[in-house]
Amino acid sequence: MTGDEIRAFIFDLDGVITDTAEYHYLGWQRLADEEGIPFDREAGDALRGVARRDALMAILDGRPATDEQVEEMMDRKNRYYVELLAGIDQDAVLAGVLELIRQARGAGLRTAVGSASKNATTVLERLGIAELFDYVADGTTVTVHKPAPDLFLTVARQLGVSPTQAVVFEDATSGVEAALAGGFATVGLGPADRVGDADVVYADLADVTLERVLADLAAVRR
Ligand code: BG6
Ligand code: MG
DSSP states (O other): OOOOOEEEEEEEEEEETTTTTHHHHHHHHHHHHHHOOOOHHHHHTTTTOOOOHHHHOOOTTTTTOHHHHHHHHHHHHHHHHHHHHTTGGGGGGGHHHHHHHHHHHHTTOOOEEEEEEEEHHHHHHHHGGGGSEEEEEETTTOOOOTSSSHHHHHHHHHHHHOOEEEEEEESSSHHHHHHHHHTOOOEEEEEHHHHSSSSSEEEEEEEEOHHHHHHHHHHHHH
16 A cells, blocks of 8 residues: 555445444344344354355355245345335434545545445435445446455546545455455454454544544555
8 A cells, every 4th residue: 555645435335324234234133043043243243245145155154055045035134124224314324424425525535335235326315325426336336246356446447546546434344355455545444353454443433534534544554
């Protein structure tokens, strides 16, 4: 990572912009309970950022399932998740997020979403914030998912910036790995045992200003 000028902010969605990470967890927990598969919050945390099929494979952990059963279980979990989404609106945007995005855009930075979720556009519309982003990459944008860097590299290309000119905000171990693998400046949100490999770590974005992010990254990018 070099000290290139930062020209873009790329936000993961679930667990960064809004707490839908909790809804994904609840959906998987319900499915695992129905299937009699042991699952808990710790196991759910490890699935943050992990694409739908990859997450189910991790939960099944080698248990046999036909293609039809795999499809049915993915659909079922998604139904549970979409049911929970029906209850959200702009109040579900996490503290500090809108302020930071507005500061960034006001300073001329480009802003984008880089999410593994096929529901990303629906979530942004429910939150009423889709117009705050120049580009949205979702679970249909690439075929190789986080922790591979492909999604974030696609976002950077679409924004016309290089990875070293962009900051990725992530709450997931897999997402931090993806951002670092792509050569992005990386801000981890959450506990150090989850996102501690990021260049800079905050508990959340409440009270995190544009000025603070740029200063904290500059201190580690020299
Ligand atoms: C990520 C979430 O953003 O999207 C994961 O952190 C989720 O928990 C993944 O599995 C895929 O989401 P979806 O909506 O396509 O099932
Ligand atoms: Mg996330």
